[in-house]
Amino acid sequence: MTSGIHHLTLITRDVQANVDFYAGFLGLRLVKQTGGYEDAEQLHLFYGDRLGTPGSLITFLVWQDGSQGRVGHGQVSEIALAVPPASIGFWLTRALTRQVPAEGPRQEFGEPVLRLRDPDGVVVKLVGTEMPAAAPWASPGIEPGDAVLRLRGATILTETPEETAHFVGRFGYEPAAKADGVQRLISESGDVIDIREAGGFWPGAPGTGVADHVAFRAPDVEAVAAAEASMARLNSSITNRHDRKYFTSLYVREPGGTLIELATDGPGFTIDETEQALGTTLMVPPSDAERAEAIRVMLPQFARPGEPRPTYRDLPFVHRFHVPAEDDGSTIVLLHGTGGNEADLMPLAHRVAPQATLLGLRGRSTEEGTARWFRRFGEGRFDQGDIHAEAAAFAAFVEEASRAYGLDPARTTWLGYSNGANFLAAAMRLHPGLISRAVLLRAVDVLEEQPPADLSDSAALIVAGEADPYAPGAEALAEALRKAGGKVELAQIDAGHALSDADVVTIRTWLAAR
Structure with missing residues (x-):
């Protein structure tokens, strides 16, 4: 089934703290590290399940020691991961013992939700819900029955909630419920987009600690091209199509201002690394192959959980x-x-x-x-x-x-x-x-x-x-x-x-x- 979220992309200012949280604390697999396709001198990290399956992916642009952004309308305010309902207690205990800021659990749309904050201040919701994991990943210290399953969804802040909801509906989402000023949309694969009305709220500002975009799934390049032609006929915002090597992308802004991407399921992350070696090699975009060595020297280094790492002083x-x-x-x-x-x-x-x-x-x-x-x-x-x-x-x-x-x-x-x-x-x-x-x-x-x-x-x-x-x-x-x-x-x-x-x-x- 090709529907729902492909990945969520955010921005971090500290690559080591980011790896420690998403790979170490949450137990996601680091499935790819690349120089950015817009700027090869910017590190881009991809986390997900064992294979980096679409629907499990959270990615980060690394603005090392960059300026803090501001969450506001026209942006994603929260991201959500699905975990087994019975694991919420495990995650609360894990957060408390590892001094990760946590709130809850509380009930939202009939599901237990534990809110965490990552090192950049991003709100990461762990939602207790039965969603199957496509390619489970075993991480040390986390039992399979407690592990993160996949993406659950994202919350978008907008001053035009009806228009935003209608636009998101073009990607296979249907209205599911409404509560506390939030319109919930659900895809066939079961993930959700929550549209929160943010009239009078301040606009978002780019920077670290904020989301860059939401990417929805497309089966192939032909589907992306068809979507591009369709949006052009509707006179939507400017669209840009790019070959990202691991998937083809189309970017467009929804009426409320949030950047939306449509990304193909293939060819996937194993086209240049084996399943066992995923994420172990820093990949440089083909367009920058001539200066690959210089780029590898410039990008910030990090250690995986359990590996020795430099301790930076203030x-x-x-x-x-x-x-x-x-x-x-x-x-x-x-x-x-x-x-x-x-x-x-x-x-x-x-x-x-x-x-x-x-x-x-x-x-x-x-x-x-x-x-x-x-x-x-x-x-x-x-x-x-x-x-x-x-x-x-x-x-x-x-x-x-x-x-x-x-x-x-x-x-x-x-x-x-x-x-x-x-x-x-x-x-x-x-x-x-x-x-x-x-x-x-x-x-x-x-x-x-x-x-x-x-x-x-x-x-x-x-x-x-x-x-x-x-x-x-x-x-x-x-x-x-x-x-x-x-x-x-x-x-x-x-x-x-x-x-x-x-x-x-x-x-x-x-x-x-x-």
Whole structure:
């Protein structure tokens, strides 16, 4: 029977906490991990039953350390999973012992419902109802009689409940019941969409902790094409069809604003992994095959339940590790350029030193919504107070991170690009002894007054692009660092301000000589 929900997609800000909750606490199987098809540099996780059967799937776009969204009308407010009715007590006890926020149980539409909140604050309802599991999955610590069976449904908030209900009805849903301002629709497969009237409620805002869309099932591509043609004739909102490799998708917004997807049942998740190996390999979309290795380095890492994992500390700067399969004990700490993030420089650093642990940091200042390491007043004018304040916070980060993560100063290199390199060069002089080895790519001096500093224990490589309009500033910076006692090498390469292959060779050669 092809009807009902194919999957639900939400957004998380912490991949490890997400895996711990959905695979660890709820016992779902992680059936696929991919780079996103809209943005390959965004991790996408799929949870479900043993085979990732349509109707069992919850998926997450990972916006690591991203901004919180807001649940409002035009969005899904709650998701629901079916569990055996007799298991509600087990799940309540499990939630209490594992300190998962829980409410209930209470009766809704004649069924016992236990409300949980996942680490992002998403409401996950466990509904006691007899729904058969298509491909049961056995998870440690959860008996088969207590395990999650499949998706039960989702709740949509809308200011136009009748129009939303009519639109959802196009996907095989029929009115079933109404209570407490909620219209329940049910599919032939038994899952439900609850339409909650939200007139006067605030609109939803995208971000972490909210749902992205609801996907309904289609038997094949022909059915998706027919639905696309039908909605075009009805003058519905703009539709977009995409090949997602594991299924073909059509996206459209219902009248209340919620994003709806129609997804085919096939070809399914076993087309590139065996059943036993499902979800163990990070898959990169075919369109990004040429940069697959760079993408794998940039995407956030996580550990499955029971596996060792890094413990991140609450430090002044957002940061992320990439630990290679073979770690040689060295570390490269990365400071991005304007508009970048903590992962931007990881592909370059991985090419320089494939066996080094990478630690990417995110600048805290912003300019027109883009991340920076300090503010500027205009072209060539920098906020000196902000530089000093952020350098002090950075010094605290270095001290705490070195202690918390066991960074060995003798085996740690600090690498910055553009704005990140400018900041790193300033921090070295404002806090002498902080950095012993630095690589500064396309850097200039942003300090208006040179502080007294002894950099006799520091070495720096400055790499300037010959065609970079800022290249003359590299020579001035090199001279300032040398006057402070630093051992400085200035390399001129055939490049502009953008990074190039020549940077990789130059950095690798310099590090090998240290």
